[in-house]
Amino acid sequence: MKQPTLKFFGNDSGFGNKNNSAYFEDKGEFFLLDCGFAVFGIIKERFDFSQYKNINIVITHLHNDHAGSLSQVIMYIWFTYGKTVNVMSACEKIQEYLEITGTVKDGYQIKRESENLKFIKTQHVKEIDCYGLRIYLEGKNIVYTGDTNTLEPFKKYSKKADEFYVDVSKKSEVHLKIDDVLSQLEELSQMRSSCFLNAC
Numbered sequence: 001m002k003q004p005t006l007k008f009f010g011n012d013s014g015f016g017n018k019n020n021s022a023y024f025e026d027k028g029e030f031f032l033l034d035c036g037f038a039v040f041g042i043i044k045e046r047f048d049f050s051q052y053k054n055i056n057i058v059i060t061h062l063h064n065d066h067a068g069s070l071s072q073v074i075m076y077i078w079f080t081y082g083k084t085v086n087v088m089s090a091c092e093k094i095q096e097y098l099e100i101t102g103t104v105k106d107g108y109q110i111k112r113e114s115e116n117l118k119f120i121k122t123q124h125v126k127e128i129d130c131y132g133l134r135i136y137l138e139g140k141n142i143v144y145t146g147d148t149n150t151l152e153p154f155k156k157y158s159k160k161a162d163e164f165y166v167d168v169s170k171k172s173e174v175h176l177k178i179d180d181v182l183s184q185l186e187e188l189s190q191m192r193s194s195c196f197l198n199a200c
């Protein structure tokens with residue numbers, strides 16, 4: 001079994017203690033995928049942000065277990081290290097979210113995507129917009145669904161993916177039900193993708 005490129009802090013559902021969040025490093029840059037309410041305490045203890053030339057926080061959607069400590073992390077990095085965070089998100093209300101949480105303006109800039117990181121719009125809940133990711137890293141194509149209730153938008157990318165990270169659940173309506181997608185994922189694994197399941 002290949003080792004996953006993304007390193008996870010946790011993969012709990014919305015009510016667990018370890019939010020579904022991961023990170024990777026690339027050429028001196030730090031990338032955090034989602035920043036839920038429990039993430040601040042973890043990354044404060046684990047990382048020295050003075051070592052990174054750029055700090056990027058990618059937000060897939062604005063549920064609290066994916067963005068709940070975003071403001072706190074931005075302000076911690078700004079006031080402790082004097083660094084501005086790139087918030088990468090396609091969420092329609094990301095600017096408003098950062099404003100209503102009183103995030104210091106100099107502490108962040110919003111970027112929609114980059115050459116190596118693209119968003120894939122998906123469906124999760126009706127209240128907010130939600131996105132998965134395509135990441136190109138060290139010659140690998142990585143696809144990350146984030147919270148989703150459908151595999152449809154990911155199908156054309158997942159066939160070419162080297163690593164495919166999929167949000168699944170035993171019963172929730174707003175996540176993929178594992179029993180509904182298991183055979184599709186097995187098929188993909190037999191092609192070229194390594195499938196990693198984020199179960200909740």
Ligand SMILES: [Zn+2]
Pocket residue numbers: 061063066124147
């Ligand atoms: Zn969610």
